[in-house]
Amino acid sequence: MKCRVCRGKAAIKIRRHNAAFCPEHFTAHAVRQVEKAIKDFDMVTFEDRLLLGVSGGKDSLAMWDILTRLGYSVDGVYLELGIGGELSEEEGHAYSDVSRQYCESFASDRGLKLEIIDLSTRYGFTIPEAATETRRVPCSVCGLSKRYILNQAALDGEYDALVMGHNLDDEAATLMGNVLQWNTEYIGRQHPVLPASGNGLIRKVKPLIRLAERETAAYCILNGIDYEVEECPMVEGNTGIKMKEWLNELEERAPGAKHRFLFGYLENAADRFSSEQPHLTTCQSCGQPTIGETCAFCRLEIRMKA
Amino acid sequence: MKCRVCRGKAAIKIRRHNAAFCPEHFTAHAVRQVEKAIKDFDMVTFEDRLLLGVSGGKDSLAMWDILTRLGYSVDGVYLELGIGGELSEEEGHAYSDVSRQYCESFASDRGLKLEIIDLSTRYGFTIPEAATETRRVPCSVCGLSKRYILNQAALDGEYDALVMGHNLDDEAATLMGNVLQWNTEYIGRQHPVLPASGNGLIRKVKPLIRLAERETAAYCILNGIDYEVEECPMVEGNTGIKMKEWLNELEERAPGAKHRFLFGYLENAADRFSSEQPHLTTCQSCGQPTIGETCAFCRLEIRMKA
Numbered sequence: 148m149k150c151r152v153c154r155g156k157a158a159i160k161i162r163r164h165n166a167a168f169c170p171e172h173f174t175a176h177a178v179r180q181v182e183k184a185i186k187d188f189d190m191v192t193f194e195d196r197l198l199l200g201v202s203g204g205k206d207s208l209a210m211w212d213i214l215t216r217l218g219y220s221v222d223g224v225y226l227e228l229g230i231g232g233e234l235s236e237e238e239g240h241a242y243s244d245v246s247r248q249y250c251e252s253f254a255s256d257r258g259l260k261l262e263i264i265d266l267s268t269r270y271g272f273t274i275p276e277a278a279t280e281t282r283r284v285p286c287s288v289c290g291l292s293k294r295y296i297l298n299q300a301a302l303d304g305e306y307d308a309l310v311m312g313h314n315l316d317d318e319a320a321t322l323m324g325n326v327l328q329w330n331t332e333y334i335g336r337q338h339p340v341l342p343a344s345g346n347g348l349i350r351k352v353k354p355l356i357r358l359a360e361r362e363t364a365a366y367c368i369l370n371g372i373d374y375e376v377e378e379c380p381m382v383e384g385n386t387g388i389k390m391k392e393w394l395n396e397l398e399e400r401a402p403g404a405k406h407r408f409l410f411g412y413l414e415n416a417a418d419r420f421s422s423e424q425p426h427l428t429t430c431q432s433c434g435q436p437t438i439g440e441t442c443a444f445c446r447l448e449i450r451m452k453a
Numbered sequence: 454m455k456c457r458v459c460r461g462k463a464a465i466k467i468r469r470h471n472a473a474f475c476p477e478h479f480t481a482h483a484v485r486q487v488e489k490a491i492k493d494f495d496m497v498t499f500e501d502r503l504l505l506g507v508s509g510g511k512d513s514l515a516m517w518d519i520l521t522r523l524g525y526s527v528d529g530v531y532l533e534l535g536i537g538g539e540l541s542e543e544e545g546h547a548y549s550d551v552s553r554q555y556c557e558s559f560a561s562d563r564g565l566k567l568e569i570i571d572l573s574t575r576y577g578f579t580i581p582e583a584a585t586e587t588r589r590v591p592c593s594v595c596g597l598s599k600r601y602i603l604n605q606a607a608l609d610g611e612y613d614a615l616v617m618g619h620n621l622d623d624e625a626a627t628l629m630g631n632v633l634q635w636n637t638e639y640i641g642r643q644h645p646v647l648p649a650s651g652n653g654l655i656r657k658v659k660p661l662i663r664l665a666e667r668e669t670a671a672y673c674i675l676n677g678i679d680y681e682v683e684e685c686p687m688v689e690g691n692t693g694i695k696m697k698e699w700l701n702e703l704e705e706r707a708p709g710a711k712h713r714f715l716f717g718y719l720e721n722a723a724d725r726f727s728s729e730q731p732h733l734t735t736c737q738s739c740g741q742p743t744i745g746e747t748c749a750f751c752r753l754e755i756r757m758k759a
Contacts, residue, residue, distance in 0.1 A: 328713055393702060407633065408635070416635045
């Protein structure tokens with residue numbers, strides 16, 4: 148297997164591009180894919196101050212590395228969620244602690260700015276506590292908390308856009324989950340750029356959507372980026388993972404299927420669902436946008452304080 | 454496992470309905486599903502003269518049986534496609550011959566009218582010959598020939614509607630195949646009722662869409678209907694079969710997923726794609742509707758005569 152560019156020994160084969168790459172040219176390929184996503188969807192400019200939500204996993208650290216290489220000005224924000232679980236290599240360390248350390252090392256090695264927000268210190272609860280109290284799937288409570296706090300952090304820091312590390316697999320799985328039920332409101336909300344709204348929603352962009360999960364992992368490995376390889380210990384009940392497994396079976400049979408599904412939607416069908424955006428008002432408690440009187444995060448916070 | 458209705462010994466479990474049935478009540482259930490599909494989509498009336506394309510397989514024979522039970526007036530039409538392949542039980546008999554015999558037995562046992570159209574006698578070629586000559590996948594040549602000839606047969610016999618034996622699995626697989634590519638024109642054409650058009654397209658209805666493949670098979674077995682169980686020997690290269698396998702893996706994980714996908718589309722999304730219908734003109738050779746000057750079937754016929 149030879150590199151498509153230099154004919155040297157290839158390190159990774161990408162079936163959907165019918166191509167293989169050596170480490171150097173794979174890195175160049177990955178950077179180009181991000182560049183193309185930013186350009187095609189007019190995501191951000193070099194003048195923008197960007198805030199990236201980092202988890203310590205492969206996607207967000209690869210994203211930070213690639214955007215920095217491209218010359219963008221990107222600060223990171225890590226949310227300490229208070230998730231435990233013993234890790235084999237680092238016995239006694241909780242999952243969240245280890246994840247944070249990967250982010251801190253990455254940032255300090257490169258002189259990048261990283262903000263740490265501790266859910267427990269600032270809001271008085273952890274994700275495991277919130278999941279137990281509300282009897283909801285942890286991923287659901289975690290997702291709504293992340294969306295809220297990252298948006299607030301970007302507003303507080305007066306950033307121009309919030310960058311999310313969602314990859315091709317994430318986006319295809321989300322879209323498929325919604326298409327299988329024809330949940331038209333959720334379908335209509337899925338886009339690589341979610342514009343800012345006057346009432347407190349910051350612009351959100353997803354420059355990683357042209358790279359698959361195994362490609363962001365390969366990017367980290369080939370570029371010496373240490374990341375948290377363990378899955379979150381609270382992942383049980385996450386339907387996105389099953390959806391990804393099922394889509395991987397399709398991809399195995401038809402390489403490129405995930406890409407065609409996601410980008411076909413964006414090119415040919417997204418505008419048919421775009422009228423579905425809900426009317427947003429202002430949360431009476433915190434002032435962030437919401438569809439009800441009090442936003443979901445404030446309701447969670449109030450419940451956790453009770 | 455007990456029958457949901459009579460608590461007798463169940464013969465089949467249907468996970469998506471979270472129910473099991475004895476033979477008698479499964480039959481009643483299947484008949485009700487067809488009744489509901491006809492009613493929900495306003496497919497046909499008891500005054501309509503219906504023509505059903507029968508292949509000798511489980512779907513079309515179950516369809517004929519159920520519609521007759523419900524009191525509809527349904528004639529059958531069998532297309533002799535000239536497909537060979539030795540069958541183990543009936544050595545020396547070609548696939549098409551055996552399929553035809555199942556249709557003939559079914560019709561004569563019940564005093565129903567069956568028309569036989571021989572592709573070779575009437576149009577001068579068989580499906581294997583056409584596939585070889587055009588170097589196309591047999592299913593593709595076969596599909597376009599069937600659509601054309603069945604429509605013509607219904608027009609010739611002055612029927613009110615053409616009934617197709619597509620089941621839930623068929624329809625979900627077709628929809629998924631088109632959604633994976635967001636082929637909006639094909640998505641927009643998928644509906645359980647395709648209305649007649651003034652220029653020669655007869656009304657087409659699919660009353661079997663609420664029954665899955667294994668349910669039509671069970672219906673035949675439990676009601677003593679003999680059908681062709683072998684798959685067509687020319688099926689290689691048929692992408693629909695792979696799609697069905699993949700959807701079955703989903704159904705296994707999430708019973709009801711296929712039903713929700715198909716009916717969710719019809720309820721929530723079909724009208725977003727309905728403007729995609731192509732403009733039809735009249736084939737200059739045969740007078741049937743087409744999107745070009747000469748319809749695909751006439752072009753095939755001309756090529757086979759050359």
